[in-house]
Every structure is written in C-alpha cells, then in structure tokens.
Amino acid sequence: MKPAPFDYVRAETLDEALDALSQAGDEARVIAGGQSLVPMLNMRLARPSVLVDITRLAELKRIEERKGSIVIGAGVRQVELERWAPLAKLLPLVNAMMPWVGHAQTRARGTICGSLAHADPSAELPLALLALQGRVHLRSRRKARVLPASDFFMGMMATAVAPGEMIEAVSFPVHAMGTGTAFHEVARRHGDFAIVACAAIARPDGRNRLAIGGVADTPQVTELPSPSDDGFDDALNEFAWALNARDDLHASARYRRDLVRKLGRRTVEEAIQCRS
Structure with a gap:
C-alpha cells in the first residue's frame, strides 16, 4: 500500500517550516527520521495533506x-x-x-x-x-x-x-548525585515494542518513582516506599491493577500485571543499589 497524495515541503530554515505548518494547520505533519510516520503513511493510518521535512535544519541537530x-x-x-x-x-x-x-x-x-x-x-x-x-x-x-x-x-x-x-x-x-536509576523490559524479541517496560528512580530521601510502559494507553508513573517497607508490595499491586491491562495477541492482562509486580520490584531494588 502507498500513501495518500500529499504536498511535500523541504524546509531550509525553521521559519520556513513554521510557515508551512501555520498555513496547513492540522493537515500538516512534520517528518525528520520517518521511522514511525512513513509506515503510518503507507498504511494510510495518517493522511496529511502537507508533509514538512525538517532534516536540513542544522539548529535542530544539537x-x-x-x-x-x-x-x-x-x-x-x-x-x-x-x-x-x-x-x-x-x-x-x-x-x-x-x-x-x-x-x-x-x-x-x-x-x-x-x-x-x-x-x-x-x-x-x-x-x-x-x-x-x-x-x-x-x-x-x-x-x-x-x-x-x-x-x-x-x-x-x-x-x-x-x-x-x-x-x-x-x-x-541532568542526573542528580545520590540518585539511582534502573531499567528493565520484557519483549517478544529484543528491539520489539515492550510487553512491559519498567524505569525506576531512587532518590536520596528514600522515595522511589516507578514508571511503566506497554500496559496503559500512555506511560504511567507512581511513587513507592522502600521495597523493605511492609506497604511496598500492596502499593505495587494496587498500581498494577490501576493500569487496566488488557489481553492482546502478545500477552494477557494477568501476565502484564505479574510483570509489573515482579519486574517493578526488581527495577526499584536495582535503582536503590545504584544510588551514587
């Protein structure tokens, strides 16, 4: 399948790109790398009337x-x-x-x-x-x-x-001194979109932030106590249910909740160990 017809603007300056976007409004899309947009164009999931190419703008490459x-x-x-x-x-x-x-x-x-x-x-x-x-x-x-x-x-x-x-x-x-971070992901293959991805930040004051991707419609974040606290597992379980996981061809909702609980704990614990 090929994209629906569109006009193409290769901007030579930022002002030129902004002018094209202003004139086309919500009918315009910006393209830089195209790794997400081009497949959507080919499948006609995106149908812009104007495509604004910003790949030549040196001021945006810093x-x-x-x-x-x-x-x-x-x-x-x-x-x-x-x-x-x-x-x-x-x-x-x-x-x-x-x-x-x-x-x-x-x-x-x-x-x-x-x-x-x-x-x-x-x-x-x-x-x-x-x-x-x-x-x-x-x-x-x-x-x-x-x-x-x-x-x-x-x-x-x-x-x-x-x-x-x-x-x-x-x-x-910028990464703050005394803060630890960790990341873990489960996917069908390395490089595929995540079934569940966990990012944790452990702060010097003992508070921990856990962000989860691959479950809800947007990434979600929560604050958690130390894994050694009695309330940690209950708080993490509550968060896992609040994400409203759904069954799909990649994983069941139950499997995703289990991953949030187990991988989430592991990621927070690793972030705490990495505090420096």
Missing part, C-alpha cells in the same frame, strides 16, 4: 547542556544520542534504554523527538521522558511553549501538539 538539563533538538537521531559520550554520566537511565529502542537500523534514522511525537505507549523514550520528568519544547509561528511530560501525552499515539505547532526540542534533567 545536543546541549543548559542550566541543569540536556536539551535534544528535533533533528537529533537516536544513534547520535546513543553515541554521545557524556550520556552515561549525565542521563544514565536514557543510556540504559537506548539499546532497546528499535533496532540499530531504525536508530540510525529515527529521531528522539519523532518517537515522542508518535507517542506509542510501548516505546522506551516516552517512558524515559515521564520517568525523568522531562519537558517538551513546542514552537509555532505565533509562540513557543514548554510542557512537562505529564501534560504532553494525551492518549495512545496522541499528544498535546496543537495544529500549526511542532516539537522543537526535548529536555531531560
């Missing part, structure tokens, strides 16, 4: 440290972040996730912000953004705005990006 955050432009490919030398030190959780993001071939073309824009609930990068309380930087012809991850994901493959607007960058807070 990874920068700014005021305690790592800012990643919309043109940065996943392999570029994966190979960025400071990643393991500054964003250890993201560093642990990157080998699980698709396959080497797709990471060579796919972008960080493209995965976030696609908002697949089983994808690793949306989970990382929520777990780390990152932010999404949005821009239109009229204004720029910044949304926390908790306000960005609206549902399965649905985000708060407005008509005429694009993701300009995403930012993650």
Whole structure:
C-alpha cells in the first residue's frame, strides 16, 4: 500500500517550516527520521495533506547542556544520542534504554523527538521522558511553549501538539548525585515494542518513582516506599491493577500485571543499589 497524495515541503530554515505548518494547520505533519510516520503513511493510518521535512535544519541537530538539563533538538537521531559520550554520566537511565529502542537500523534514522511525537505507549523514550520528568519544547509561528511530560501525552499515539505547532526540542534533567536509576523490559524479541517496560528512580530521601510502559494507553508513573517497607508490595499491586491491562495477541492482562509486580520490584531494588 502507498500513501495518500500529499504536498511535500523541504524546509531550509525553521521559519520556513513554521510557515508551512501555520498555513496547513492540522493537515500538516512534520517528518525528520520517518521511522514511525512513513509506515503510518503507507498504511494510510495518517493522511496529511502537507508533509514538512525538517532534516536540513542544522539548529535542530544539537545536543546541549543548559542550566541543569540536556536539551535534544528535533533533528537529533537516536544513534547520535546513543553515541554521545557524556550520556552515561549525565542521563544514565536514557543510556540504559537506548539499546532497546528499535533496532540499530531504525536508530540510525529515527529521531528522539519523532518517537515522542508518535507517542506509542510501548516505546522506551516516552517512558524515559515521564520517568525523568522531562519537558517538551513546542514552537509555532505565533509562540513557543514548554510542557512537562505529564501534560504532553494525551492518549495512545496522541499528544498535546496543537495544529500549526511542532516539537522543537526535548529536555531531560541532568542526573542528580545520590540518585539511582534502573531499567528493565520484557519483549517478544529484543528491539520489539515492550510487553512491559519498567524505569525506576531512587532518590536520596528514600522515595522511589516507578514508571511503566506497554500496559496503559500512555506511560504511567507512581511513587513507592522502600521495597523493605511492609506497604511496598500492596502499593505495587494496587498500581498494577490501576493500569487496566488488557489481553492482546502478545500477552494477557494477568501476565502484564505479574510483570509489573515482579519486574517493578526488581527495577526499584536495582535503582536503590545504584544510588551514587
């Protein structure tokens, strides 16, 4: 199957891209890596009338440290972040996730912000953004705005990006001293979308954050006590049920709940052990 007809704009400047988006409104889509969008176009699940290509915009291809955050432009490919030398030190959780993001071939073309824009609930990068309380930087012809991850994901493959607007960058807070992180995932094959993915952050004050992907329509997060506390297992079980897991061809709801309980505990325990 081939895409429905569309007009194609290869933007040479950010202003040109924003002008095209402003004129087309909700009929436009941005393409950078295309690893999520092109299959949707071919299956006609997405039918934009205008496709705005931002691959030539050098200002969107930067990874920068700014005021305690790592800012990643919309043109940065996943392999570029994966190979960025400071990643393991500054964003250890993201560093642990990157080998699980698709396959080497797709990471060579796919972008960080493209995965976030696609908002697949089983994808690793949306989970990382929520777990780390990152932010999404949005821009239109009229204004720029910044949304926390908790306000960005609206549902399965649905985000708060407005008509005429694009993701300009995403930012993650730099890893804090005394904090531990850990990540685990179960998938049918390495590189497939997660059946259940767990990301944990253990803070110096003893509080623990656990984020879960692959179960609900969006990644979900909860705060948990120490695994040694009597209430930990009850709190984790309550969270597992609150995710409203469903049966599908990959796994049953019961199996997903079991994974949340068992893999969730393991991930939190590992994050605590990794505090430094």
